[in-house]
Amino acid sequence: MLSYMIKSSSYGPFEDHFSREETSEFISERAMTVLSRAAKRNVCKQQLMLMKSSSPWKQMTPRENARSAPERKRFSGKRSLASSAPPMMRQPPQITIEEASVERNEDNDDHIGIEENEISAQDPIYCASAPPTASSLNTTVENVWEARPPMTPRQQTLPQYPNLLTRPKYQPVAKPLHQARPSTTDWDWVRSKLLSRDSVKRPESSMTFDDFLNGLDPDSDEYDTDLEDAYYTEEHEPYDPTGIWHYEKLCKIKGTVPARQVVEKLGNKHIQFRLNHRYIGTKDSEALANGLKNNDFIEDLDLSDNCLSDRGGQHVAKMMRQNRQVYRLDLSSNCLQCDAGRYLAQMLLYNRHLTTLCLKKNKLGDKEALLLAEVLRVNRSLKSLDISHNQLGDNAGEAFSAALMDNKTLRSFNLSWNSLCKRAAAAIARALDINTTLFSLDLSYNGLGDDGAALLGHALRENSTLRFLSLAVNHICGYGAEQLATGVSGGMIMTRKKKKAKMGRTKCGLQYLNLDRNPLGIRGIKLLLQRLSKEKTLKTLSIREVVLNDDLLKQIRTLKTTSSKEITLLHEGQDQVEQTEASLMRGIRVLNTSLESLHVKIIDVVNALDNRGIGANVSDLRNVLAEHTSLTELEIEYAVKSLDINNDDIVQYKDIAIHCRGS
Structure with a gap:
């Protein structure tokens, strides 16, 4: 253990008004290490000030003077910093070693030690980073300068300023640790260490010596490390199975006011969520989708008649991609168009729990129908699809028909109130020949005509699974009605060339047939009534708003009274x-x-x-x-x-x- 007792003297910032202060204290090796770091910063600061004030390039060679031209331009016209430096920096502090003691370890006596004749208690040591004054320069310092190696001719041309920048570098030969001995006159190893590091101007700090030894408080302004990120924790999300917290949080982020009705419906913990006849904007729909995504109770979601745009449909579709609770989704009577159709198709591709989807009364076209049809080919969960009251044409009908040939789970399909014509009817007829899982089909309020009805009649002969068929308001006349009647019950039919053709036994399993508001004609209606009385499976025939004469009305009453089965006839009159x-x-x-x-x-x-x-x-x-x-x-x-x-x-x-x- 090596310890020094030093006597330091320093001047205050006002040396004319305050006396000289002297302090004496013991400093350990650890403290000396800390002081060396502080001394390094002060030395670098004084070096910069002396370099700016002394202008050494005035005595340099022309070549070195030209090399320093940018630096001379940088400092020209500025006030000398040495003249404005405080008095404590003009006259450096003096450190005098008064006592030195050595505590040796008997077990390890070959390590660092000190000889008594190397340190004198009365030899003053001056700071090497500042020029000595006339009163402080003595023979002891001169002896130190004489012990240095001779300077080169180039170094002799430089001004002999006693600072670290102009002194010749001296690197002592490295010795083994057990042979090294500290010296009081050789400070070259200190200078070499300090000059090897960049002189970076550090920001002023209020950190004290005790703070350096004991460490800083992480909450203080001086605490600046790369480990501060470890103290950062994200906001904890509470467990909320209703989704109210997530809904209100996103409303706050988007700058919208949470709807009281939405909060109440989310908090009821019911399986049904119905929000109708409201205007839901883009921001509101995103917040609502965030709340529904985190709700664990809702199974029947009804968002019909809310003016949802494509962006709103996009938010709902993204929510449904990861939802495992909702099995019925109603988005009818909104403003969904092309973009919403694309996101809904992606939703059906990933969702495996949705069984009923209602998209009626929107603005979906043939392109959106093609996207939905591609997904229906591989979807194995959807059982009911309602896409009525849209803008679908024959291309959409062909696309859905191709999807029905591969789909094995869809049981109910509503294509009413669109623009399907003969070409779409032919495609649907081909799909009914192959599909064996579709039970209900609604094609009302389209333009199939007689040819479309005839094609469907031929397809019904081979289909035994379809139970419900609606063809209301499709401009079906007598020929189409005859073909439908023959397809339902078989028997003799009249072809286009006025020739009779015998049809074999039909496999049709149709139970409900709706032909309301079609000009069926007297012959077509009579044939339908005959097939209805003979066919066992067909139980309900609706021909409301169809013109009937007295003979047909009489035949209908006779059929109701004499029929052995329970039949339902809904007719005009x-x-x-x-x-x-x-x-x-x-x-x-x-x-x-x-x-x-x-x-x-x-x-x-x-x-x-x-x-x-x-x-x-x-x-x-x-x-x-x-x-x-x-x-x-x-x-x-x-x-x-x-x-x-x-x-x-x-x-x-x-x-x-x-x-x-x-x-």
């Missing part, structure tokens, strides 16, 4: 009460047939759903039937609609009880 009763009886009959496996009837289901005594809600009844019966979405919609006599979305128990008649 019935009053409102008769049509309502016939429609209600048809719905009760269909639903009771589908509930036979559960040993219940539709009247029991309505009674169970009527909790408040005002009737069963249509949406609740639809969900129960979709979950517990094998009926398709189109069959359930027509059956439940027939039970809603007042068109107020309420099914009355008393209406069913009166007309049930033991069914």
